[in-house]
Amino acid sequence: MMMKRALTAVFLLLLSFGALAADKRTITHEDLWLMPRVGAPTVSPDGRQAVFAVTAPSYKKDESATHLWIVPTDGSAPARRITASKSGESGVAWSPDSRRLAFSAKRGDDKQAQIWILDLAQGGEAQRLTSLSTGAAAPVFSPDGQRVAFTSRVYPSSANDADNERLAKEEEERKYKARVYTGFPIRSWDKWLDEKQTRVFVQPVAGGEARDLLAGSALVKLPGFALSDEGGVWTPDGKALVFAASRNRDRAAWSFTNSDLWQVGADGGEPRRLTGREAADAADSYGSPRFGGDGRTLFASLTPRSDRVYNATRLVALEWPSLRERGRIELPDGRSVAGFDPAPNGREIYLTAEDAGQEALYRGSAGGGVAKRIAVPERGLYTGVSVGGARAPVILATYESATEPPEIVRLDPGGAPARRLTAFAAAKAAALDLAPAEHFWFDNARGQRIHSMLVRPPGFDPAKKYPLLVLMHGGPHTMWRDQWVLRWNYHLLGAQGYVVLLTNYVGSTGFGERFAQAIQGDPLKGPADDINAAADEAIRRYAFIDGDRQCAGGASYGGHLANWLQGTTTRYRCLVSHAGLVNLESQWGTSDIAYSREVGNGGPVWEQGPVWREQNPIRLAAQFKTPVLVTFGERDFRVPLNNGLEYWAALQRQQVESRLIVFPDENHWVLGGENSRFFYKEVADWLKRWLGPAEAKAAGSAAAPAA
Template sequence: MSLLRRPALPSLLLPALAALLALPALAAKRPITHEDLWSFDRLSAPALSPDGRFAAVVVTKPAYDPAEQSADLWLLPVDGRGEPRQLTFSRAAEAGPAFSPDGRLLAYSVQREGDAVPQIYVLDLQQGGEPRRVTSLSTGARQPQFSPDGSRLLFVSSVYPGTKNDADNQRIAAERKARKDNVRIYTGFPIRNWDRWLDDRQQRLFVVPVAGGEALDLLAGSELVKQPGFGGRFSDTGEEIDATWTPDGQSVVFAATVNRHRAAFANVHTDLYRVSASGGEAVRLTGDGTLEAQDSYARPQFSPDGRTLLAQRTPRGEQVYQPTHLQPFDWPAMRPGTTLRLPGERAVNGFGIDADSRTVWLTAEDAGHEKLWRARLGEPEARLAFDMDRGVYTGLQVARRASGVLVANYDSAAEPPEVVRLMPRGGHQPLSAFNRERTAALDLAPAETFWFESERGARIHNLLVKPAGFDPAKRYPLFVLIHGGPHIMWRDSFFVRWNYHLIAGTDRVVLLTNYTGSTGFGAAFAQGIQGDPFEGPAKEINQAADVAIERHAFIDGTRQCAGGASYGGHLANWLQGTTTRYRCLVSHAGLVNLESQWGTSDIIFSREQNNGGPVWERGPVWTAQNPMLKAANFRTPVLVTIGEQDFRVPLNNVLEYWSLLQRQQVESRLLVFPDENHWILKGENSRTFYRELEAWLDRWEAAP
């Protein structure tokens, strides 16, 4: 019996269930299409009311034409006894919903008609009616949080350095717009992040009365924001400052860095700070105040009783990959408590503190899943709350005034995301069914798991996805799909970018291997790739294909292709120079030259750490494991793709590969997407990519 139990369906799902039962009993399920994939509703992480009664979620309805896409707020009863209720009805995309302490108000960010940039709006859930705009900053507003007494909102805005108020920002913006030149000028590193050039704007914290009024920049004029390395936390979508109100509502605790300007030659870290809710100089709470690399702190959160401050802590060490732990502090003394870790030094992804102020709930990756863990404050290691054999839990939220009420997103390779209530004793209860009816018509077999022992003695985890209409008597070609990172893992999850079932179609088996360097198997396993970026992982990928072919008679070992994106593209390029076992390859955003990748990417210092020293020393990794230096062996036909706005793996890396392929007269096809970044995110571009991928694989799998 599955450990992921499905309890009795709540009433909100009964209409959907009745519709499913009304379908013809013998109706054949069909393969997924790109149109299916693209049209599934996409759900934000839920926000949970303090009393645990309701969850708010942003539901995006995608469209190939961006002008036809919409995103709206929905309210879900957590007890499952009522119907989900749509709260907003505009094409403007709401984001970052947050409940007031009494659960009556919902704040969120949106750019409504008449707004030049997103602003904070507040909706009264009891009285209904139109939402009320609370902010009017020219620089916009996002990530609202109510103060403990519900009278004020904390939020984030990106402002120009040296500004004291919005008039300053408007003046500087007008001056820059009036300039006749167009030039970016830098004096340090970094200068880019993922798909955007960095400018001098800073992330700042603001407070505004919920009733309306002037927003106060808490850090304006402070010495902290004058430091050259000041900033927030970079992500693949931009930059944020993690912040939270103190229990008395008199201050704000936040995470920031002051040594980002050293990123070219040192590790960057973030510390916790406290600033008065009336503004002023911030007080550092962690670290020694020097610019030298130290442990990093992020996502601070207080216990409901206000006596404990918890934050994610990432230790600094010689290894580039470091697992994230949970660090409690006595508040307000800031005495550190027992660090909470996960078995095998797995990394903490999400966490929340129960209403009892003692129980901590966490999510963390484990062997292809993201599972729920629990611990008591003072314990050194969390334990698994319950096991699961399908899917992942993400976006965990814990009720602050109702013990044991937890909500999250759930999805699996065969199930698009929905919102669920996690049951502390095991399993989950569905709270939404946005995608369920459409999914029921599709032939989406669950991903299967197998393990093997690598040649160097490591246990290697794999997922296997069978095609729609699978017939065990047939023999199918194998596509070996390689994940990026490298410090991520293939998950039993529903991807839009690399959808396992869309790639499998009706005529191929997809193999997904979590090679050394993958997360979810302990810190030592993730760190094992340092100093061996390609050779060891590639051997494990090839061995995984051998094992899959040996164990499954339905796989035709004479018809193999392989490919991946980002680090997976790097490994595909390494395979190009080290084996001819694959009939074809696919390389998206893949480096071919370690040296030029180091010099042009938006991050550089961790690359030299991974490779054993600076590039100019040309240590053994820089030369022995550089795919470009294997170009004499390039033989395998390859589909090469890249987004022109990718600054993590810049276009020049792919152009170098293309030049080598052309010089070696290797049959190949190049796709450059001018308006895409590291991923292919636009609907029509995505459809073209999948169409090209399918045609490429079909061609070479069918070759004699």
């Protein structure tokens, strides 16, 4: 009798879930693209308020709008918008008294973005602070609130803005157009590198000229100088700034490069190096300097240098001003720090890190040691952590999951449930039939634990058999996350009735440093073996998957893997490859990064070690048989178009049914609204052609074996 009641309860529960799903509809591209996009919060020093950006997207680029919003951190009132200009704002910073905001924006007749200051206490419109011909970004108030430091990209020989205006005019009036280089790198993502360099400036809030703190210094004259775009932070006494910069970027063709921490006086002068060795050889890399609330500790990210391509980021705590190392903050199992912010007391620091498809909040000590995980969402991620408060820490972050677009939440340092402070997209997402990501693990043939997530299609019926779409993430040193994704949205890709499988193959982050490093010397075969094994495991575990109907796809490194599968298996009915290399050798010579590929593959390409010969997809072209959709951005310099053209030539030579799409205005990603809509439609049409819709088979019937 009790068993009968239990079965009846389960049946009723399933019926209720079915009724809820029936009230919801399948996601469309319009749902995804037009969903409000909430940015990371910045908490005020007093901890009472937080400011963040919200984008109202549009398919028309000129009609998208990004504005700043403010919300009380105690949840006592809803968020309210505080800017209304047509252009968006970025790089928001609070004044020490929590009364004013500085941000970068292009307003009115500005040709370049400038620094603006909004007085929240006084009200009214924001007032422009800077008027540099080269623009301004990354503002930060001095401890007394009387000055603002920021960055600007200027000509190397310039000493002031008049110089920059003159040099820009000379460049514009040249009768020839040519790019000239004497070192490496020369490109980055979708841009050719020019001769300009980022420098740190200071300007009084009350008015006056901006001062270039690095003008004329020996540091900026080094051919390998490159300052981090995040700019600098003020020292507690307001007499200097600390920033991260490289002095060996020009060695990137034959060596790893690194960044050190530097200090420069608020009136300028020659910067003093605070970290690293005397020689400019690559060593540990430091970045993101931040002072603890007590002004006695300087925290910074630290990525050690080793013979491995991948090394997890730690944190280092330095006594200020002695610079004696107090300790290094590690994460369990060698996970990598994603974001961090010091506590008001200066003795603790809050940080986030990837953890098996999620991102959790940790607390570390300035004395060093392993940070303790204190908050992990039931599903999804906490990212963009920001800490304020005069005494007790007020911790805000962004929360999101595969079914929930990003919103602002307040986290409790004691581990109590997070409190949601915003709901910009919640109602729209709730109307959609979005199945949560399901996690499972298995052991691969090498004895490594492999993590996967599975997403069921809309209108899921356990009595049906569904095709399997295997997605492969890029990187490789990233991971599939329980996250609201714009570019490869799990639910939109599976909307036609496909089960979506997301596997974190060997080399993925979020599973410890050793796991991420294990891909070195085995860039394609090992990860692809994990992909295929995960598909087998999913088919074995889930009776509703039709093992006879599988397709696989990915972008960037995921595209590399798709091209490797093209030459090594016929199990997939079709493939989708975006920005995927087909030739390791030409990728080494044409990408915007080269040396790390050489190290990862076991030596220079001309030595023709085993990886270059045995794990190069183009060498397997005789086995190319699977129909494939190939897409590329013409402005992609990370995986340049030549790899797409090589792949296309091989596919045509082998008479493989295929389709090539090149986006002239896109880079490594497809970022334009209409281009994105077209991309998703092309993928949907391609998958439907080879997989078809879900079929109403009994879930217990045997599936045809995979080829």
